[in-house]
Amino acid sequence: MSNRKSLVLRGIAECVTEEELDKLLSNKTNPKAYIGFEPSGLLHAGSLVPMLKCKELVEAGFEVTILLADWHGYINDKLGGSWENLAAGVDYQRQMFTVFSPGVKFRTASELVNEEGYWEMVLRISKASSLKRMRRALSIMGRDESDGDKDMSKFFYPAMQATDIYALDVDLALGGMDQRHAHMLARDAADKLKFSKPIALHTPLLGSLSGPGRMDTDAKMSKSNPSGTLLVHDSKKVLTKKLSKAYCPLERKSNPVLDIWEHLLEPALGRITIERPEKFGGNLEFDSYSNLEESYLSGSLHPLDLKNGTAAALFQVVKPMQEACDNKSEYYDALISAMD
Secondary structure (H helix, E strand, O other): HHHHHHHHHHOOOOOOHHHHHHHHHHHHHOOOEEEOOOOOOOOEHHHHHHHHHHHHHHHHOOOEEEEEEEEHHOOOOOOOOOOOHHHHHHHHHHHHHHOOOOOOOEEEHHHHOOOOHHHHHHHHHHHOHHHHHHHHHHHHHHOOOOHHOHHHHHHEEEHHHHHHHHOOOOEEEEEHHHHHHHHHHHHHHHHHHHHOOEEEEEOOEEEEOOOOOOOOOOOOOOOOOOOOOOOOOOOOHHHHHHHHOOOOOOOOOHHHHHHHHHHHHHHOOEEEEEEHHHHOOOEOOOOOOOHHHHHHOOOOOOHHHHHHHHHHHHHHHHHHHHHHHHHHHHHHHHHHHOOO
């Protein structure tokens, strides 16, 4: 596998399809990719997994656009549905993403929806899809299928997300596995409308610190579950406290702490160091994530050492974002006010 392709596919949960990716990489030196983010609350560690992939796509020669999806946030009732609040969320995200993934470009949904042909495309994609399909796709919003019955605009959301791909004229759509329905909707509509199909690249989702939950409702790290979420603005002390209470079984499946190392920390830092006081033997170094996992599952790495080391490593990753807020705090402050 070429270095370029391996960089694109590193850490990916799914690529639809790999054959199409091969063709794209061989035909284009600077293909286009996009990912959309609703302005909502403060970013958390789970947000950084697809952002890390944006960084890697830029390294692989892609022109990456982040769509700051204010209209989508409005439909999804984020930040109270207030346009002033949504604007604060957009400014905050632009600042944070610029720090974490330098080299990306930005567009807002407000810019896209005002372009000629956008709403026509929404209708054409809607006409190529069934109501049943749209209802099933509401999960991309973190919504239950019945939520659309209370608010008709919810049904426009999946068609808009598919339209964004064509309005931005991208070759590749990036998102977490929770965005799969929207990307498949766009690909199916492309077949019917005779458009070029976007490649869909899906990153894994970080698990909630509280574990999978009885109904899997807490399976994904989310701001709606503060105790199970690691915010990018948490101090090292707060990260350590939250992780000390994390679900961390002696198995790989549904282990959110190992998730963080595999999907975020090891690829972001390029190394694995578990910080540990000298009186307990000092720092531990691992050559690869698989060695870290093996050490933990075999019992040679203590759960508390793993958790404390995870907090220290995560703080290294988020510290530049915190420093950016300290140096220019108006966007962070505006968002905090919007969240009150």
